[in-house]
Amino acid sequence: MAELQKLHDAIMSGDTKTAVAVTREALAENVDPMELIRQYMIPAMDEVGRLFQCEEYFVPELLLAARAMKGSLELIRPLLAASGRQPTGRVVIGTVKGDLHDIGKNIVASMLEGGGFDVIDLGADVAPERFVEAIQRSNANLVCLSALLTVTMPSMRTTIEALKQAGVRERVKVLVGGAPVTRQFAQQIGADGYSESAPGAVTLARQIIAAL
Ligand code: B12
Structure with a gap:
C-alpha cells in the first residue's frame, strides 16, 4: 500500500524523487488521482505557502516544492485528461x-x-x-x-x-x-x-x- 502522507511530506521538503515514486505507486493501486491532488498535494503547497509567509521557507524551498508537485502532476495529468472525452468547447x-x-x-x-x-x-x-x-x-x-x-x-x-x-x-x-x-x-x-x-x-x- 502506498503511504500517501509521504506524498504530502515529499512535496513539502521538495523531494521530487519520493513524490513521483509515491504517486506512481498510488496510481498503480488505483487511488483516485483527484484524491491525491485534493488531500495531499494542494494541502502540501498551502503549508509551503504558510511557511513562506512566516519566513521559515524562502524562494528556493518554494521552487523545490513546486518541482516536486509538478513531477507528480505529470503522472496524474494524462489520467485526468482521459476521463471523459467528447468535444464540449x-x-x-x-x-x-x-x-x-x-x-x-x-x-x-x-x-x-x-x-x-x-x-x-x-x-x-x-x-x-x-x-x-x-x-x-x-x-x-x-x-x-x-x-x-x-x-x-x-x-x-x-x-x-x-x-x-x-x-x-x-x-x-x-x-x-x-x-x-x-x-x-x-x-x-x-x-x-x-x-x-x-x-x-x-x-x-x-x-x-x-x-x-
Ligand atoms: C509554488 C509557489 C511559487 C513557485 C511557483 C512555481 C510554479 N511553477 O507555479 C515560485 C517559487 C516560482 C513562486 C514565486 C513567487 N511567489 Co509564489 N507561491 C507558491 C505557493 C507556495 C503555491 C502556489 C500553488 O501552486 N498552489 C497550489 C495550486 C493548486 O493552487 P492555485 O494556484 O490557487 O489553483 C487552484 C485555484 O486557485 C483554482 N484556479 C487557479 N487558476 C484558475 C483559473 C481559473 C480560470 C479558475 C476558474 C480557477 C483557477 O484552481 C486551482 C486548483 O484547485 C503560493 C502559496 C499558496 N499556498 O498559494 C505562493 C504565493 C502565491 N507566492 C507568493 C509570492 C510573493 C511569490 C514571489 C513574489 C516570491 C518572491 N519574492 O520572488 C514570486 C513571484 C514570481 C512571479 N513573478 O510569479 C505569495 C503571493 C502573495 C500575494 N498575495 O500576492 C504566495 C501566496 C506565498 C505567500 N503566502 O506569501 N511561488
Whole structure:
C-alpha cells in the first residue's frame, strides 16, 4: 500500500524523487488521482505557502516544492485528461502577464481536458496580445485566466480590455481564478465567471457552454 502522507511530506521538503515514486505507486493501486491532488498535494503547497509567509521557507524551498508537485502532476495529468472525452468547447488558458505560477492553472487545464474541452494552454506570464492571437487563430469560445499574485490581478483586467480592443470579447466567455481572485473582483473587471477550484471551473465552463 502506498503511504500517501509521504506524498504530502515529499512535496513539502521538495523531494521530487519520493513524490513521483509515491504517486506512481498510488496510481498503480488505483487511488483516485483527484484524491491525491485534493488531500495531499494542494494541502502540501498551502503549508509551503504558510511557511513562506512566516519566513521559515524562502524562494528556493518554494521552487523545490513546486518541482516536486509538478513531477507528480505529470503522472496524474494524462489520467485526468482521459476521463471523459467528447468535444464540449474550446478553451484558451494561461496565467496572466507577470505571473509565473502555473500549478493551479495546469490542474484546471487538465480537468477541462478531462471534461471534454479542447484546451490550448499558453503557459504562464502570458501577455494580453497572446491571448488575443490565440482566440483569433483557434475560434475558442472560452478563455481562462489565472493569477496567484495580488500585483498581477490587474493583468486580468488589462487582458479583458485587450480582448475588447481587438474586437474578440463578444466571441468568448472569460473565466478567472487563482488564490487571490474573488467573485467580486471577477465582476468588477467584467469577467463572465469565477471559481475557486478546478472542478468548479469545469462545472462553470460546462454551464456557460450549454447556455451559448
Ligand atoms: C509554488 C509557489 C511559487 C513557485 C511557483 C512555481 C510554479 N511553477 O507555479 C515560485 C517559487 C516560482 C513562486 C514565486 C513567487 N511567489 Co509564489 N507561491 C507558491 C505557493 C507556495 C503555491 C502556489 C500553488 O501552486 N498552489 C497550489 C495550486 C493548486 O493552487 P492555485 O494556484 O490557487 O489553483 C487552484 C485555484 O486557485 C483554482 N484556479 C487557479 N487558476 C484558475 C483559473 C481559473 C480560470 C479558475 C476558474 C480557477 C483557477 O484552481 C486551482 C486548483 O484547485 C503560493 C502559496 C499558496 N499556498 O498559494 C505562493 C504565493 C502565491 N507566492 C507568493 C509570492 C510573493 C511569490 C514571489 C513574489 C516570491 C518572491 N519574492 O520572488 C514570486 C513571484 C514570481 C512571479 N513573478 O510569479 C505569495 C503571493 C502573495 C500575494 N498575495 O500576492 C504566495 C501566496 C506565498 C505567500 N503566502 O506569501 N511561488
